[in-house]
Amino acid sequence: MKLTKLFSVFCAGVLLASSACAFDRNALVLMTDFGTSDGAVSAMRGVAYGVDRGLYVSDLTHDIPDYDIWLGAYRLYQTANYWPVGTVFVNVVDPGVGTSRKSVVLKTAAGRYFVGPDNGLFTLIAERDGVAELREIDEKVNRLAGSAESYTFHGRDVYAYVGARLASGAITFEQVGPVLPSASVVRIPYQKAVREGGVIKGIVPVLDVKYGNVWTNIPKALFEELQIGVHDKVRVRFLHKGRKVAEVVAPFEHTFGGVAKGKPLVYLNSLLEVAVAISQGNFAGQYKIGSGVDWEVEVTKAAGK
Structure with a gap:
């Protein structure tokens, strides 16, 4: 009887510890224009779970029309503030993948994180929520091992990897890479109301x-x-x-x-x-x-x- 009680207490302690660890992590939310008819999104999820199997990974949408940066920006505006502070959003609508456009992580004034190409995707988030800090991803240290010769899938090799490391606490925001001027965020011009x-x-x-x-x-x-x-x-x-x-x-x-x-x-x-x-x-x-x-x-x- 005493052994049974001890075992029960031990199991309860393990469950509580697991729950506490889960709450130490932040959610990881994926948005792309990839669709779900092939393995691209699954590969991104695999990279995230490779960083930390205990991560909570969710999907904003993968049905952004091909290359529609503006619509991607709007879907972030529509949904981001309904997620807890600390949530990490990985965003891939990236017709310029592999070119000189920067890969960044934007931290808002409230403390949510947006990972992706600096191509206008963060137009509305930056405008509404403010930019606390912007950092360029240092791919020398923040890139999936063995992916250096892959130039066309930054969603898997850089963004999902960095986003998962941020969400899990494996790296701090300061370890993402060098600071960029907050005002340098690329913005799509549009008619304000x-x-x-x-x-x-x-x-x-x-x-x-x-x-x-x-x-x-x-x-x-x-x-x-x-x-x-x-x-x-x-x-x-x-x-x-x-x-x-x-x-x-x-x-x-x-x-x-x-x-x-x-x-x-x-x-x-x-x-x-x-x-x-x-x-x-x-x-x-x-x-x-x-x-x-x-x-x-x-x-x-x-x-x-």
Whole structure:
């Protein structure tokens, strides 16, 4: 009986120690444009587990369209702050892999880490969250052993390896490599949301691809300056490279159920930014709306209820 109790206490101690070790690690989150039809993502995961089998590795998405750096930047903006401070994001949308573009780790003011190519992927994170420090990865010491002659898979050979070492505590941020000027982060230029009299201008940064809802970068606070209440009519114009593509007048509603099925509405999305949808329909598909820095939007208050 005494041996049984001792064994139980020993096992409980081992479990508690294992749990404590797990909490000492930070999550590792992967985002790529690789898709999952081949072994690329699995190879990155394998490298991470080779560093530390106890790591928690998750996926943001691997369905970024090929080479779409802007969309990668937006998906980070959309999701990063819902992960705990200390989380390490490994990001690979890298059409310039193997060229002179820098490989970096960006630490935000809050203390999250972003590993990847300095090619614009960190545009929105740097803008919203601030850059506490930026370091260039020293590949002489921070690269998967035996990968020196591989030039086209930095996601596996450099970023997953460095990200896993950071998340596991095998290296400190200071051991990543030399400090770079914080202001040197490469940024993609785009139209910030601004109000000019009774018109708010912005862009369509992304589509809610599953349902065809059209998101804008116009925040709630700026939209409220137009003094638009629930059920008030809103006029929204969509332009592509300066040419008008579509225009719609629709009520501002809190929920999709605020209008009948098949009718358009303006609402605040989950990031509290202005969006346009068709209730149980596909607005982007019906009105032929795309997304990106060259898709502009203009929002005004329309007459009537």
